[in-house]
Amino acid sequence: MSASLTFPDLAAVVCCVGSYDPDALRVDQVQDIIACFVRSVRTAERVDIRAALGRVLAADVIAPFDVPSHDNAGMDGYALRGADLAAGGAAAPTVVGKGLAGHAYTGAVPSGACVRIMTGAVMPEGCDTVVPQEFVRLEGDVVHIPAGVLKPGDNARQRGEDLRAGQPALAVGKLLRPADIGLVASLGLPEVMVWRKLRVAFMSTGDELRSLGEPPAQGSVYDSNRYTLWAMLTRLGCDVLDLGVVRDDPALLEAALRQVCENADAVITSGGVSVGEADHLRAVMAKLGDVAFWRIAMRPGRPMAFGRIASGVHTAVLFGLPGNPVAVMVTFYAFVREALLRMMGASPKPQPLLPVRALHAIRKRPGRTEYQRAVLEAQADGGWGARTTGDQGSGILRSMSAAHGLLVLPHDQGGIDAGKMVDFLPFEGLV
Numbered sequence: 512m513s514a515s516l517t518f519p520d521l522a523a524v525v526c527c528v529g530s531y532d533p534d535a536l537r538v539d540q541v542q543d544i545i546a547c548f549v550r551s552v553r554t555a556e557r558v559d560i561r562a563a564l565g566r567v568l569a570a571d572v573i574a575p576f577d578v579p580s581h582d583n584a585g586m587d588g589y590a591l592r593g594a595d596l597a598a599g600g601a602a603a604p605t606v607v608g609k610g611l612a613g614h615a616y617t618g619a620v621p622s623g624a625c626v627r628i629m630t631g632a633v634m635p636e637g638c639d640t641v642v643p644q645e646f647v648r649l650e651g652d653v654v655h656i657p658a659g660v661l662k663p664g665d666n667a668r669q670r671g672e673d674l675r676a677g678q679p680a681l682a683v684g685k686l687l688r689p690a691d692i693g694l695v696a697s698l699g700l701p702e703v704m705v706w707r708k709l710r711v712a713f714m715s716t717g718d719e720l721r722s723l724g725e726p727p728a729q730g731s732v733y734d735s736n737r738y739t740l741w742a743m744l745t746r747l748g749c750d751v752l753d754l755g756v757v758r759d760d761p762a763l764l765e766a767a768l769r770q771v772c773e774n775a776d777a778v779i780t781s782g783g784v785s786v787g788e789a790d791h792l793r794a795v796m797a798k799l800g801d802v803a804f805w806r807i808a809m810r811p812g813r814p815m816a817f818g819r820i821a822s823g824v825h826t827a828v829l830f831g832l833p834g835n836p837v838a839v840m841v842t843f844y845a846f847v848r849e850a851l852l853r854m855m856g857a858s859p860k861p862q863p864l865l866p867v868r869a870l871h872a873i874r875k876r877p878g879r880t881e882y883q884r885a886v887l888e889a890q891a892d893g894g895w896g897a898r899t900t901g902d903q904g905s906g907i908l909r910s911m912s913a914a915h916g917l918l919v920l921p922h923d924q925g926g927i928d929a930g931k932m933v934d935f936l937p938f939e940g941l942v
């Protein structure tokens with residue numbers, strides 16, 4: 512699919528990472544290698560703003576006019592000339608008209624006069640201040656403003672205070688969220704330019720796997736990885752291509768991966784990247800491209816393949832994730848998510864980590880990054896405490912499902928005493 516994307520040689524990229532040892536990589540080295548290797552799609556398309564949610568901007572959105580386009584009232588009350596206020600802010604102007612949002616007052620406002628005004632209404636000519644109606648006492652047409660509640664310029668919103676005409680409102684590479692969609696609409700723009708969607712294929716390998724609808728057999732396991740991968744990719748806004756369970760047969764594996772090259776930008780496999788005997792996948796991946804097989808100092812998720820595969824002129828980035836269901840998810844969030852965002856044209860920042868208190872001692876061996884699944888509990892002091900979700904085996908998917916997020920325990924860290932602070936990566940974001 513990615514005939515237009517040229518990827519560097521992996522060897523050229525890995526040599527930029529100091530002390531590269533494919534059998535003992537740190538998490539940050541893997542992240543750096545992948546970030547240097549992947550390339551962003553370069554095809555843009557114009558879409559309706561409601562189709563742009565979750566897409567990545569391919570061109571700056573420029574404000575075509577000042578926002579707001581006129582000085583306007585920030586409160587319901589009375590608009591007046593700030594120069595009419597006495598030193599302490601007191602005044603008693605007379606009402607000469609009314610201005611509503613969408614129905615401006617266009618008459619003159621002489622000194623000593625004011626205009627009844629509603630929030631959002633255009634400020635009458637010469638007026639620069641609004642006194643909120645709660646602060647005044649009305650006596651016929653006279654508005655008594657006490658001292659101490661107002662100074663010149665209060666409660667008036669200036670033309671262009673949000674955006675100036677010609678100023679970029681949103682920059683290329685922005686992943687569009689609800690506020691961005693509203694912001695584009697506020698500029699009167701019905702469409703935006705976004706990068707095309709990323710097409711990501713995924714498949715499971717392993718002769719023990721059964722697809723949904725198939726009867727279970729002795730020693731069989733229902734394929735769950737394809738469903739978590741489908742869910743994670745769909746959440747990320749990718750177009751997905753499900754290749755199903757591919758049997759551990761070199762011809763079938765090669766045909767599936769060649770199909771990927773023609774139809775997708777990237778492929779995610781799960782299983783078959785460790786050292787087991789039935790794993791033809793490694794040989795096929797190596798045959799089709801420039802693929803490295805790594806052992807990463809992390810838990811879960813030690814074995815992983817990464818690189819690119821090609822069929823004719825078509826190329827796809829390959830992520831060969833370990834088969835254990837928790838390892839699939841953790842390696843996806845540690846490596847694949849950010850790589851795919853880069854390929855989508857975004858510039859992802861590191862996820863913010865929340866410091867929380869360990870509510871019990873946590874076993875951890877130095878020399879690897881660990882991602883332990885945890886739930887948060889509110890503490891009496893207003894902070895958050897974390898408790899792991901029981902057995903942390905990488906086949907126990909319930910440990911992910913029950914968790915609020917991951918405790919990210921750094922490479923050099925040893926065991927953690929109860930009450931110590933640890934870093935927590937939440938699963939849920941607000942928007």
Ligand SMILES: Nc1nc2c(c(=O)[nH]1)N[C@H]1C(S)=C(S)[C@@H](COP(=O)(O)OP(=O)(O)OC[C@H]3O[C@@H](n4cnc5c(N)ncnc54)[C@H](O)[C@@H]3O)O[C@H]1N2
Nearest residue numbers: 715717733734735736737782783784785813833834835838
């Ligand atoms: N001698 C060694 N054995 C293992 C090592 C090692 O370093 N030396 N690493 C272990 C680690 S860590 C992991 S993770 C696994 C990864 O192995 P593979 O990527 O080759 O995965 P498989 O052997 O195919 O499967 C592992 C496990 O996961 C289950 N699985 C696989 N695919 C699915 C799926 N789509 N849905 C649900 N479950 C799946 C599979 O049945 C196995 O139980 O290797 C360790 N061994």
Ligand code: MOO
Nearest residue numbers: 811812813838905
């Ligand atoms: O990738 Mo394996 O956990 O770490 O089971």
